[in-house]
Amino acid sequence: MIEFELNGEAVRTDDDPNTPLLWVIRDTFKLKGSKYGCGAGLCGACTMHVDGVASRTCTLPVAAVANRRVTTIEGLGTPQDLHPLQAAWHEHSVPQCGYCQSGQIMSAAALLASNPTPSEAEIDAAMSGNICRCGCYPRIKKAIQSVGDTSLAYNAAAGREVNS
């Protein structure tokens, strides 16, 4: 039995400890926002936050998150109260097919949490693990840049630490 925190709630699973976290989230907890793209840590579609760090969960055994904090796209904002990045994704109408976008947003959110006003090079570095097959990169970049100082406000409101 593995216990961890999922989007703010204490949860437990008796899935095989070697099961990648992605499949525990998708099939056991039925949260479908995190995607399967490659299963090999190459595309970022499965990105979640583990203790605030953007992690590729298709290769991360669920045992590794025991007693840790897991946040998925469903826990980033709520439909009524979007995370600034989710709102920016809206504003810039980033998605084409949209399949990669939860992973993109999770990577971007981890970046902004530690660096609220990243340079273009910092965006490139933080986002290069996330493939968008549809080529939404120009809008992804714009959306992240547009959030800028809003993310400070969000982090403050959420009572999180901002290491800027």
Add this chain to the structure above:
Amino acid sequence: MKRKDQPTVAGAVTVTKIDRRTFLRVTGVAGGGLMLGVTVGCSPEESAKVRSADVAAEPIELNAYVQISADGIFIQSPNPEIGQGVDTALPMIVAEELDAAWSDVTVVQAETHPRFDRQMSGGSRSIPSRWLPLRQAGAAARHMLVAAAALQWEVDPAECETRDSMVIHAPSNRSLSYMELANSAAVQPLPELDGLKLKDRSEFRLLGKRVGGAKNHTLVTGGALFGIDHRMPDLLYATYVKCPAVGGRVKAANLEAVKALPGVVDAFVQDEIKPPPGGFLTVPLAAGVAIVAEDTWSAFRARRVLDVEWDEADAAKDSWSAARAQAQELSAGAGNEAVADKGDVEGAFDNADKTLKSFYEYAFVSHAQMEPQNSTAWMRDGKLEIWSPTQAPQFGADSVANLLDMDVADITVHALRSGGGFGRRAINDPMVEVAAIARRLNRPVKLTWTREDDMAHDYYRAGGFHSLEGALDGDGKLVGWRNHLISFTHDGTNPVIGGNIDANIDPGPFVPNLNLTQTLLPWQTPCGPWRAPRSNVVAFAHQCFLHELSHAAGRDHLEFMLELMGEPQWLEEGNSWSLHTGRAAGVIRLAAEKAGWGKTLPEGHALGLAFYFSHAGHIAEAAEVSVSDDRTVHVHRVTAAVDVGPIVNLSGAENQVQGSVIDGFSTMLGQQVTFENGRALETNFDTYPLLRIPRAPDVDVHFIQSDFPPTGLGEPALPPLAPAVGNAIFAATGERVRRMPIAKAGYS
């Protein structure tokens, strides 16, 4: 903000009853392909009794595309959404003629139903084929709403106007919302579609604006929209293991060991089933081993234990290295089949001032759509229900019926959103596989391919080779053109999809003397449509070779391209699906101008220019490129000039062009599927690289919104990119790249 993406609407497909005196039927309107659910049978006196006070709680149907309730206006989006943005663009067309406020509109992904006509996303056809019928659907609903209001106010409908989901009677200063009018509008007679006055372009309020994707909210909050996300009670999860070489059969498999694994429910061998001959986009069911489990991971994990002995007697032995060697040999001469001939080609080459000969090649590529293939199926009482991310649900149902010997009426296909399509999901092999698995189970089952399955069992874009020759006269004019295409055939006669050429491809129509031939090599591994089939490769060969010719003639490439186009005219008079030389020249000029053609660029930067016409889209692109000493190609900026007529959704259209440009560069840079002994050697994104954000160019998009009917934009912006970059590499370095991916020619 109003949510536009409530997932379902009760009664969206079945016609909603209003009251007992009213009977409803679904009727087809000949010719237009528009099928409207129609309300008939009420006299005006009766219908006037249905007062606006009866605001509908359930959506009331005005026609197949438009339903209205107290909550707002529901517009059905008939075609599968694969990332091309039709779930926003198509409802916008309805909303425009309806005069609905977009903020009142909820987009509903339509069920698969004959009244929505052919529900296929492919060929960039959604916009052009739906343009008129959707405008009529919007206008017809508007007409009925106006009629209902006029009846209630006892005024002439001609005195009423509409705006923002309201019918307004200005003389008496009265207005009613569509939501208030829905009940009474539904019992108005359906107008003659041909008699409806559609808006003039100058009257558009919504079309041409920037509108965000209808499902953005669900997408950014992680809602379960895609085929792979489908949830239902009692669901089983399957994986299907096929021979790495197409056509292999199962000789033996350790099924008992697999069945004993934790989480595994069943494991069995499925034999190959071949489709009856004919049938568009119908596919065989490949032999394999199905593993059914209680969750996806248990199924995937069980593959490690599975041991299959394959019978490869009839399996593919395709070899890319052998095909390349053969093509290089063949390229010296003409092809063994004539394709087209005009003028005096021999004479043109004999009398030429200069002649040039070049060999271009490009590899097989995979679709690599982000969402791996999957489908869910449930067989109950001889009826089969399927949920699939598909571009062609109706063809899928046909495929399944054909192969499993079922009546197509017993098959329901729900087309769920696709995480990318690019042509891959026009072919429904996962649907056929899951149907075969589901009929052996008494629970619903979702089949998910691994990424490795996806790369090993694609319907690939075919590789190919062009041996090109050009002749220039003393004025540097192109007077002769030869192309020997070396491509592939599955059946010994017909080229694979995208493996053909004809005399209409630029510069064919503009060269007085032309000779086209082909040689088709046998190839067993299946090929299929890949974003802008044929154009995505021919553009590279033709448009780069044209640049070689203009350079050899010592001419400015822009001027050379414009000269080729000549006077503005349709290549086929009256056929708006043919190339128009004036539209072509317009985009070529605009792309060059906006990119700064002829101006000084930063040190080491150079521009390459290319044009391509496909899917009725006229598109020119200019790439600004530099190449570093280690031969890394930096595409700094791409300027695209696009004429696809009036733009429906400016935001979506721009996204498509930017995405096509990035896809074009991604593919030309490093993508190749290498076949040896019938096996694809690349297996995942480590060996099959997709472009990542640091390498993505800026893309400036300029639309020429001409008055021609609007055409699609999912594909035509891709083909010009590769030659634009190839030409820019030459301009920057003096080195000509004649091979895609360029990584195989030493670039990175």
